[in-house]
Amino acid sequence: MINLRMLLKIRKKGVIIIPKKIRIAANLEEDDVVIAEVKEGALVLKPLKPKIVDINPNIIDTLLKEEKKLEERKHERISKREKISS
DSSP states (O other): OOOOOOOOOBOGGGOBOOOHHHHHHTTOOTTOOEEEEEETTEEEEEEOOOOOOOOOHHHHHHHHHHHHHHHHHHHHHHHHHHHHHO
16 A cells, blocks of 8 residues: 655645546546545545445345335325326
8 A cells, every 4th residue: 555645736716636646546537426525634535436245136126026015015006096186
């Protein structure tokens, strides 16, 4: 792991330019998203890297079917209420 320390200037509207050496060391590329947080008075930037998860397609299919059933029941209840109100 590379440790780097540089002085950076905060520009208009809070813009900070991250030097190339730091971007390379942090594995940051153009259009990457970072999480900015303040911990104990220090600004911390962390790359937001999505985790790739291997999931069984059958589980997704089951969840989507369950969600569809729930939405259909919800729609039926709303329809019944509207008929009663009419």
